[in-house]
Amino acid sequence: MPGPAGVWIITPGHAPDRFPAARSCAADVALVDLEDSVPPADKPDARQAARAFFTDPAAAGPVPGVRISSPATLNGIHDLTALTAHSVKPPIVLIPKVESARDIEIVAGILDTPDYTPHLYALIETPRAVENLPSIVRADRIAGLLFGTADYATTTGCSNSWEPLLHARSALVTSAAVAGLPAIDSPYFDLDDDEGLRREAEQVKALGFAGKSCVHPDQLPAVTAVFRPTREEIAAARATVAAAENAGGRIVRVHGRMVGPPMVAAARALLARASDNAPKEVSA
Template sequence: MLAPAGTWIITPGHKTSRFPAVRSCRADVSLVDLEDSVPSASKPQARDAASTFFTDPPARPVLGIRISSPTTRDGIHDLAALAASPVKPPIILIPKVESARDFEIVAGALDTSRYTPLLYALIETPRALEGLPAIVRADRIAGVLFGTADYATTTGCSRTWEPLLHARATLVTSAAAAGIPAIDSPYFALDDFDGLRREAEQVKALGFTGKSCVHPSHLPVINDVFQPTQEEIAAAHVIVRAAENAGGSIIRVDGHMIGPPMVTAARALLARHTHHTPNGAPA
């Protein structure tokens, strides 16, 4: 399976009434949560309900789960429940990752000859940021997500753009060096759609390949920002055709010099567009 990027949404595992809407929404990935959004007393209920979230998975979104940190008692219980479950998620989001060892624990508990889920790291502490070079090269890592709430709480900074810019840029750089997708944090002001769009455009410009959210009302804005426009798709087709006709030489397109990095970016854009089009056909 291609490691998904794009739009991600997460819903509390003990709020089963929300499952149908999250399973049928226009996100690329929908996660059921066993961690922060679930009170301690409701965690056993959430573990039991999770299997119903994964039954009869839709074509889109791809379904997944956020477990508790595998270095905690709750995380151990989550892994045991997943290992015993007859229905398992394609994606597992591991929170509070600070070492590549976290992937070894999760993979060791869950991997079988028939089941090897995509493992994503939630980067949300200064120690994780310092350990990124090793984390992004873990054998089983599929991608990274940024958690602004915990990061800001740990560092004492605000959740505005400037204080978090260094962490975001560092995460994107490390993810790009490892060739894995980087997904940005949710925008927590639920009714501020202008602010959401502005932040989504900023993180896309920075190099993030997607953004997560905690409410379905944010999905149309995030999808609109991260889905290539028809103009971008048409321009990418022109670049790729011109490069193929030039046999790999540097080319001129619409007054711009186009070298191999721009051709690679155009091909990547077209690949993402085809992946998100029904039946994989160009729109």
């Protein structure tokens, strides 16, 4: 089942002083991280602190989630064990270093209960994962994909920049689209380059990504401005849908542009995203 798209923010699990800001920010999804941003010595404390991230009584805000360590590691096993004991469990679980559908099945087998079936996202960050994307997206419990540029660039030896990573990004959004899953892009790691952040967000949106993740609250305005439908886009989409419905499904001209079924489908999808991004009550 597809999970949430839009703007994501990732907060280190060993920094609970940052939790209130993450849980009340303008992102669509807020993840507490138990993996790369947490030093090995701090991981036990981060697992314990993460409980407060999910039990925060705030009624509205981003959908909360967690990035565990790889389930193929001892830290990942400890993370999953800790999650099973939480009285309030995260709606979203991000699984790093996914390289096969089996990785998703293992986490689902540990976490799923009759009362709890979280959205499981696969973090794609290795060449083997990109090669195996067609089988990964067919996992029964997968809800979406995230791209991890830092690890992918390190593994391949390429530069963490647009052109060297274009093939992997294209493969990811293609496989996600085939399976009807949202694809969320990697964070932009240069915190002082607002123009570069905005440009990359626009590029990945044009490529087909449904959202982008952030590592600092200061990045949220730029990414949100790119991925949240504007009033003008919403008005144009409504006009397109209305014209198509009045034309009985025939190809129609809207504002000087020929509009057929693919354009109408895109307009309906934009209106659905706009509806999803409307203010709403969110339960942790």
